[in-house]
Amino acid sequence: MHGARRATLNFRIDLLSLEILYQDEQIVAINKPNGLLVHRTYIAEPDAQFALQLLRDQIGQKVFPIHRLDRKTSGVLMFALNSETVKLVQQQIENQSVTKRYIVIVRGWFPESVEVDYALTNDRGKTQEAITHFNLLEKTEVNVPFGKHKTSRYSLIEAHPKTGRQHQIRKHLNHLRHPIIGDRPHGCNKQNRLFKERWEMNTMMLHAETFICEQPISKEQLKIVAPLNEEFIRMLSELEFSNKEMI
Numbered sequence: 001m002h003g004a005r006r007a008t009l010n011f012r013i014d015l016l017s018l019e020i021l022y023q024d025e026q027i028v029a030i031n032k033p034n035g036l037l038v039h040r041t042y043i044a045e046p047d048a049q050f051a052l053q054l055l056r057d058q059i060g061q062k063v064f065p066i067h068r069l070d071r072k073t074s075g076v077l078m079f080a081l082n083s084e085t086v087k088l089v090q091q092q093i094e095n096q097s098v099t100k101r102y103i104v105i106v107r108g109w110f111p112e113s114v115e116v117d118y119a120l121t122n123d124r125g126k127t128q129e130a131i132t133h134f135n136l137l138e139k140t141e142v143n144v145p146f147g148k149h150k151t152s153r154y155s156l157i158e159a160h161p162k163t164g165r166q167h168q169i170r171k172h173l174n175h176l177r178h179p180i181i182g183d184r185p186h187g188c189n190k191q192n193r194l195f196k197e198r199w200e201m202n203t204m205m206l207h208a209e210t211f212i213c214e215q216p217i218s219k220e221q222l223k224i225v226a227p228l229n230e231e232f233i234r235m236l237s238e239l240e241f242s243n244k245e246m247i
Contacts, residue, residue, distance in 0.1 A: 018054055021076065022224050026085040026217055028063065030055060031226040032077040034203050038068050051077060066090060070167060072183070075102070075208025075226040088216035093164060099212040102159040102169055103137075103228065105205035105235060106178040107191050110136045110155035118175055122166040131162040132172045140240050146194060154181070156241050158209075169206065181205040181235070199238055203231045 019031040032038075032051055039052040056063050064086045066078040080086040092098045113135050120130040137156045144152040155178065159169045170186040173179055179187040181195060182204035195201040211224045228236075 018051065018058055019226075020059075021226055022222065023059070024215070026081055027066075027089070027215070027222070028055065028059065028079050028081065029211065029224045030077050030079070032069055032074055032208075034072060034074045034229065034231070037071050038065055038077065052079070055079060067093060067164065069208055070170070070204075070206075072204040073206045073208060074229050074232070076211040076224050077208070078211060078213075078224070085216055089213055092213050096162055097214070099210070100161055100208065101210035102161070103207045103209045103232070104157050104159055104169065104173070105181045105232075105239070106155050106157060106173055107153075107181065107188055108155065108178050109139045109153050110134070110157050110178050112136050114176070116172040116175065118172060120165045120168060120171055128165055129163060130165040130168050130172065132169055133160045133162065134158070134173075134176075135160075138241050142238075142240055144194075144198065147190070152194075154239050156236070195235075199235070201231065201235060203229075205232060205235060207232055 020028060021031055022029040030051065036054075037050050039050050052063060052065060061081060063079040063081060064083055066080050066086055066089045069075065069077050078089065080089065089098075113133075115131065115133045117129075117131045119127050121127045135158050137158055139153070139155050141151050141153050146152045159173075161168050165171075167186060170180055170183050174183075174186045179191070181187065182192060182202060183206070184192060184204075187204075207226070207228055209226055209228070211222075213222050214220070215222050
């Protein structure tokens with residue numbers, strides 16, 4: 001109990017300074033840590049911290065979220081410094097002129113390339129079109145018995161969502177039967193238990209690595225890249241992935 005309490009306190013201390021990846025007069029981008037909510041919500045604990053409030057306090061200026069990332073997802077999170085910029089960048093997202101790249105570790109050996117066009121229903125019961133393109137980066141097989149198998153197989157992939165639905169990448173990968181390692185509830189409970197017991201790993205292996213859009217005022221292309229977190233890098237090593245230069 002005491003150990004868990006110390007871990008919570010350390011997490012809060014670490015989040016007092018967010019990693020700012022880019023900032024100009026209209027936009028600021030951060031590398032959101034795993035476990036941090038974007039903004040206040042009904043699922044939050046009473047003492048929870050939020051990216052919006054933390055960033056506002058850090059830069060001393062009001063900020064507006066341009067898009068969302070799941071609490072369990074790390075990586076590029078974009079904010080605007082005024083409401084007009086929010087509208088302009090969100091229009092780019094709606095027009096599919098924004099490029100997003102996610103790095104993911106999944107169960108099993110993934111196909112070389114696949115596009116999933118599978119409608120999803122959100123928490124409010126609304127069903128919407130959802131399209132994600134996936135590419136294989138690397139496959140690995142480690143000497144870790146699992147179930148009836150003598151080894152365990154995993155894939156390092158990239159995901160390019162063309163739409164922005166709730167839990168889209170997580171649900172599409174579960175639909176393909178290649179769930180994300182560390183994902184709850186859309187992942188594999190047995191695999192998640194293996195990672196917790198063998199590697200003491202509870203983090204979801206989904207990272208929003210790249211966000212490319214047009215700067216709405218200057219019209220220049222912005223390419224924001226978020227480095228992988230330490231836990232993701234550790235699991236790449238533990239699972240014996242070799243092609244780190246692909247990330």
